[in-house]
Amino acid sequence: MHGRRVGARAGEGRASLYEEITNTIIGELEAGHVPWVQPWGTQAAKAQLALPRNAATRRPYSGINVLILWGAVIERGFAGQSWLTFRQALSLGGHVRKGERGVTVVYADRFVPLDAQQRARETGDEAQAIPFLKRFTVFNSEQCDGLPEDIVTAAPLPPAGAIEPVVESLIANSGVDFRIGGDRAFYAPVEDFVQVPPPSAFFEPINWHRTALHELAHASGHASRLDRDLSGRFGSRKYAFEELIAEIASAFSCAALGIVPTVRHADYIGCWLDVLREDNRAIVRAASQASRVADYLLGFAPGAAGVVEASGTDCAAA
Template identity: 55%
Template sequence: MARIERTDIHRSVTDRIIRELEAGTVPWVCPWNRAKCGIALPRNAATDRAYSGINILMLWGSVEMQGFSTQKWLTFRQAHAQGGNVRKGEKGTTVFYADRFTPKSESGSDEPRRIPFLKRFTVFNVEQCENLPESMVAPTAPLPEREIVPHAEALMRETGADIRIGGDKAFYAPDADFIRVPPQQSYFNQIDWYRTVFHEIGHWTGAESRLSRTFGRRFGDYAYAAEELVAEMTSAFVCAELQIEPTVRHADYIGNWLELLKADKRAIFTAASAASTAAQYIFSSSTRQTSVEDVASAA
């Protein structure tokens, strides 16, 4: 029975993503102009931890569909723990937690198998709750656009990526380990340049010396589409955290993504998880850079 439930989770979520793509909506690019909330990753209002992986897509989708003005979420119990409650009749959003269990038949063996499974639970936007502390329900004001560029520039430098400006194409060259992007002035909307850079940095994180991300035989002919999907979502997640409005870099990839998701119902989970890992790697670069500088100054 548990196996059937796990399969249903993967199938139902993937079917939802497929429907959105076929309708022309890219779920990892939150349509901020149609939503009331500012640009941000969804966060747990009680712990302030950002959600990751597939949960980002699920919660962004709910923000758009229901018109919430905040990206803050709570479980039913967390709302009560904060002195509030979920309003009667409100419907929550399903999110997922990945875990593993050991079958009883193998609990005494030397190397018991740890079987992965997905646990589902329900969260509610703080706007679906009442009597919460004022600090919890107040929406986070987005940064003014003039502050976006310095944040992005600083993060780009801190990654340590070799980013070269020139030409008319954007790409990551894995053998030489560098990124090439056209000059920012060549973009009709210059803010799009940052989205492109973080897309290529997403590819850069997959190098063997970093996250060593390979899809190999699992995706076969779809491996390229899978990597592009990871890079695209990495850029979207990073831009959301920087409060830069993400957009689709290449709309013509949608057909390839649809083929991939229809061929493998777990692909969106794998790609979203890999993108979250890549985004976390990018944001942790400032810590790594500080460590390197500390060692250098001590030498």
């Protein structure tokens, strides 16, 4: 995403913001990079594994903004995941350094046009809300001077061995019928159960936990939970869209818990590209749904208030 430079004049482009975001994600996927799975822990990434947060409000960013800000920390080599607006930096006693380039994040909402409201009153029908995105510019805390020390200090990662029990408690607390066995992982929507092979079947033990979170993301869509459309058949656009939601949701959940995200279904990249090329709002909708899923699942983790805070709509958290 293009940013703004402090002290420089920046005009709003005419291109659809949805299109800008979608084209960025498509470009990453075409280059073989999956935006919700960044090279955390490698020399290419200085940033600590975490969900990005607003430094002033301490609220986590959500939806497409997570992907935008993760991409920015990798591209620019930031070590921290704290962001804030120009005014927020001033309100905290600091300032954004002159010449620093910000990152455009978005606030997603809906509105009902006046003419649609009038027609609804005349016909008695329900007025249709139109989705829109509004731009905000944020800066990483490393682009600022004079901020309080606690703003720029990253929270420590969980100690080794502490993550797995949290995921296992989350599974138990979710109430989902979770079965261990067989040779493949899946969620059966009609019977409403998750099945995952035993941990011994995985090359790395933590892969079992990643897989469990992915399948639980699908299970969250059941009518008794978040009620998503799970009727898509394998190979269909609807099926690919649900896989996109589950992939991003499990990446968000993993990052919040201190697990390095990975791609579970890289073979779906072609299908995801088809979905994004067909609908330039698909990635924003998928990321928004993924945040809802991650918040839902992380709510079952022990000490959930410390793991995730409800982040509401896809906003700049500002």
